[in-house]
Amino acid sequence: MKRALLSSILLACASAAALSQEFNVSASVNRTEMSLEDQVVLTVSVSGTGAGLPEPQLPPMPNFNVHGAGQSRNFTFVNGVMTNSAEYRYVLVPRFPGKAVIGPISASNGNTTRQTAPIEIAVLRHAPAGGAQPQQPPSQRPAPQAPLPQAAPPAQGAPQGGLPRGPGGFGPDLYVTAEVDRPHPYVNEQIVLTVRFYTAVPLMGNAEWHPPGTQGFLVEDIPPGQPRSIVEHGRRYSLSEIKLVLFPVQPGELTIGPSTIVCQVQQEMNVDPFSPDFFQRFFSQGLMQVQSKELKTKPIVLKVQPLPEAGKPSSFSGFVGRLRVKAEADKRSLKVGDALNFTLTVEGTGNLKSLADPQLPDMPQFRLYDTVSSVDIEKDAAGVHGSKVFKTVMVPKVSGRLNIPAIPVSFFDPSKRAYDTVETRPMDIDAAPGAAAGPTPVYVSASPGGTTITPLMQDIRHVKAPAGPGLGRLAAALSGASWLHLIALAVFVLSLASFLHRERLLHDPAGVRFRGALDKAEATLSRARDAQSADAQTSAGLLSEALAQFLADKLNCARSGLTLKQAQQIVKERFPGMPEGHLHQLKLLWEEIDLYRYAPSAPGGTGDAGQLIDGVRELIRAIDEEMRR
């Protein structure tokens, strides 16, 4: 899922990048004059910056049979800028003599469309006088026909309707056959389909070939070889071979449809000398006539075998064929933070386009960047072969001798009917301590020079020296000093309490007197008890003071001049529910205190002073309780 998502993102990025990137397309041929027996190699090159390049679109070419002859791609990284080029090769076989034009070849990335100029080719009926065959590069040169394998009888598709006999019991004038080299291939194994066209009569131009239906296969066409002469069924034929490389994509029975050859044949006209219009026909048409013929092969059914599950290596990614692998690095010693190019080259036979990126082993000492691959495919009579190159930029993260371990690449070898694994040689890289650029620079495209500064990469900022004491740590100390917060809060609460208390005193003096009367009287009584033994007179005065002050505070009136009668009257008025017993007790105690105070020697005046104090305490508590109700 992650890989699919990554691929989608990369594809989207590549598409987006392609929209904004420049590219060029060009086309060339190896000859502009040729005979009907010759072939011309058309090379289309697309180059540009960035990862995505559009594929060229060939125009209709009715004068040629067009065969793909391979392609190659190449990527280069210079100063963070990727340059990409692709070369597509086609072999064109002329069908008719005369002037043939290869129309403009276009390529479009959806935003920009580029076109090549048309190319004119003169096709002669016979080879131009003194015209030597142009030397073709090996990859473009049609390879000699490979002998058919003898191990297994090839599956054949004879001409439909059987092989018609020719004049005199010899072979027919022309016929076509089709066969494959492997009737029981494995999934993704390379199969070569060979269509042979035999003709014993002259043709008007080259034949037109319609490829077969190949549902369930990936197809690569191979440039045709030169026609050759052969004797079959007692007749001399000109034999043309057309080959297709097929890769079955699924197991089971798969069918290769019929191949079709259409050609124009010159035939002698049967002229009846006794016919009434003999002379008219003889002079108007001559003795030859042109006839169009269509030849078809029979469908070929293949039984495709699935790949065995037993012995499948973990690094197997589906490639069937044969592979060799080698690895190299452009530097063996460098500094930490510097980049090296690691190149893994895989060569072999099979469907190299489908070869997935190799799984690089875990190399924690390196930072690995995206792998880019280029492929170079060649096609010949034996099939498809070539190489795929994977380039990875690696940056050492640490110093020392670093090891790049062996990289395995697995494949299924159909000739051995078994899986095989090839691997690169491990290599050591010496990384010296260097700039601490490491794992994460992001390279950005550099713009042309000028007065502006263009960043070449983005990276983390360098380590810092210790900052020392700062406001941050003071702030942390302030925040964490709970005791200081509590002190400030306590000061505030105390101040507030004090303030409220003072406010209450100011605004309700009667209430304050009323609520504090008992405490005040009790304090005076305590003093009276203390003075009782030393100074009876003072004690008596304090006792009188306690009772009178209590009543004055409770009744909110002046202490001086308060008489028993006044006190009783006010109590009755303000507290009508006051029990009579309390008032009576008040009267008795008041009088007893007066007696104790002013006539201590009088009868009853020297009574127990302590008992008197207790009596006053009990009374004022009882009165206080009653008044608070």
Place this chain on the structure above:
Amino acid sequence: MRLLFIALMFAAQPGWGGAREDIVDGNKLYGESKFAEAAAKYKEAAASDPFEAAAHFDLGNAYFRLGGPGDLARAIACYQRAFNLSPRNGDIRHNLDFALRRAGESLVPTGMPSAAFVLFHILSRTETSALHWLGFWAFCLIASAALWREGWRERLKGWLLWAGVFWACAAGWWGLLALTEVQSPGVVLASDAEVRSGPGLNFPVSFKSPEGRRVSILEEREGWLEIGVLKEGLKGWLPAEQVERI
């Protein structure tokens, strides 16, 4: 007052001298590309002085350079700690943002202007907390003085108002920072960590989290942590060893 300040400064700097030496040693090792050894020094510095932002920042750099499994997440955790201590430092902001982008996040939330983010985080949460407490002290002391002395009340009225406004603003800022920051934050250490719908392997995988994603730790149970991924609004359980608390 001077004594109070000195007492606070001493309280604020536990083991600062040792941390300073460790950071200097670590920077030397870092310069020699010995990132693992440098990380060990920075760790000691951060342990002896947790308030030293440079220790966390440098430790983040060392992890970032190491680039092994979980190191990006550890780097993010360290940068986040450094950012929490010193949000005004541009280098810390840059590295945290750089590392977060590797994990599919960014420091500045989507849609928020960068300048507004910098302004909002011009003070750390600790600093706004300290300002709030300073405002509280000022308010309490001025109010106490005004309550004690009736004669000062008129004179202190203006001061009391300013102290109240300052306290309220600082408290509001502190509260906003506390609300907008990830509560009980952590970072996912594992790459493609499988977040399950319950605390055990018997529960199905709800979603996968990339390495370095910042999460909120909601609950801990039997070696599993319930995490909340704020960006996507998802919740699930991860083994505790796959999460580093910030």
